[in-house]
Amino acid sequence: DGGITQSPKYLFRKEGQNVTLSCEQNLNHDAMYWYRQDPGQGLRLIYYSQIVNDFQKGDIAEGYSVSREKKESFPLTVTSAQKNPTAFYLCASSIAGTTNEKLFFGSGTQLSVL
Amino acid sequence: RKEVEQDPGPFNVPEGATVAFNCTYSNSASQSFFWYRQDCRKEPKLLMSVYSSGNEDGRFTAQLNRASQYISLLIRDSKLSDSATYLCVCRVTGYSTLTFGKGTMLLVSP
Numbered sequence: 238d239g240g241i242t243q244s245p246k247y248l249f250r251k252e253g254q255n256v257t258l259s260c261e262q263n264l265n266h267d268a269m270y271w272y273r274q275d276p277g278q279g280l281r282l283i284y285y286s287q288i289v290n291d292f293q294k295g296d297i298a299e300g301y302s303v304s305r306e307k308k309e310s311f312p313l314t315v316t317s318a319q320k321n322p323t324a325f326y327l328c329a330s331s332i333a334g335t336t337n338e339k340l341f342f343g344s345g346t347q348l349s350v351l
Numbered sequence: 352r353k354e355v356e357q358d359p360g361p362f363n364v365p366e367g368a369t370v371a372f373n374c375t376y377s378n379s380a381s382q383s384f385f386w387y388r389q390d391c392r393k394e395p396k397l398l399m400s401v402y403s404s405g406n407e408d409g410r411f412t413a414q415l416n417r418a419s420q421y422i423s424l425l426i427r428d429s430k431l432s433d434s435a436t437y438l439c440v441c442r443v444t445g446y447s448t449l450t451f452g453k454g455t456m457l458l459v460s461p
Contacts, residue, residue, distance in 0.1 A: 270448070277359065279438065279453040280395070287447060295448065327394055333447070340387075340449065342394035 239264045243328050243343035250315065250322060251351050258313045258346045260328035268333035269311035270340070273297060274325045283326075286311055287333045315348065323350050354378070355452035357439050363458045368429045372455045374439030375421045383442040384415055384422050388435045389454065395438055398424075429459045 241262040250256045260269065268287045272280040282295030286305040300319025305311055311330075315322045328343040354377040364370045376384075384401035399406065401413040401422050412425040426433055439452035 268447075272451075277453065279355070280451040282448055285448055325392070339397050340395075342396070344394050345392075347392075 241328060241330050241341050241343040243326075243346050245346060246344070248346055248348045249351050250348060253317045255314055255316050256322075256348070258315070258326055258328075258348070260311045260313065260343055261309055262311075262330045262341070262343075263309060264330055264341060265308070266330035266332055266341070267308070268331045268338075269305070270329045270331075271295075271301070271303065271311070271313045272327045272329065274327060280327065283313065322348055324348060355439050355441050355450050357437075357452040357455045359453060359455060361456040361458050363460065364429050365460055366429055366431060368459075369425065369427045370429055370457060371423055371425045372437055372439075372457075373421050373423050374452055374455075375419075376439075376441045376450075377420070378441070378443050379420060380444040381420075381441040382444045384413075385440040385449075386411075386413060386422075386424050387438040387440055387451075389438055390435050395451075398437070426457075429457075431459050431461065433457060434459045 244259045270285040271283040281297050283301050284303040286292035302314045326346045329340045331338040331340050356375045386398040387395040388398045389395040399408050401415050405414045410427045414423045436454040436456045438454045441450050
């Protein structure tokens with residue numbers, strides 16, 4: 238079955254530590270996205286990529302980094318510079334270039350600070 | 352500025368009731384609109400796109416009012432399984448990304 242897979246489901250970060258969230262898709266989608274969701278809040282865009290080896294900052298990119306070396310993979314690193322990393326992180330993908338494109342989401346990673 | 356506003360609720364309704372949510376958007380260049388459903392601690396899933404002429408999918412009806420810059424979602428004959436948060440989503444012309452509202456929580460009780 239085609240889909241988008243995030244891992245791990247739960248992740249704990251120690252102060253000063255960088256952690257990487259995995260996102261893999263086998264939908265052959267060009268575009269991939271990372272969102273952050275805080276309790277009672279909407280999804281806020283961290284980074285997105287519309288093509289391999291290219292990515293763009295979203296609304297809240299500070300303290301995060303990404304790479305897009307393969308079409309299938311779009312890992313997100315939460316760096317020590319992100320002072321409030323506790324949140325639910327959602328990865329999504331879509332077929333880029335259409336106005337009514339549907340976003341397919343992974344099941345999310347809950348990141349907490351120890 | 353890209354902004355999408357929703358009443359956070361919760362909307363508490365009995366089974367079988369009809370309930371409607373509204374969502375307003377501030378950017379008149381918004382061109383595409385969607386409703387997503389999100390269950391607690393789960394990923395959002397597309398419920399339906401919203402078309403200019405309005406559209407219906409079973410018990411769900413979506414409407415768009417460009418003049419007043421709002422979209423609506425009507426749910427008829429509410430089921431317990433409709434309990435979730437409903438996210439209003441817009442795409443602005445020229446932007447390749449979507450803007451999400453904070454969501455409206457619906458609780459359907461027996």
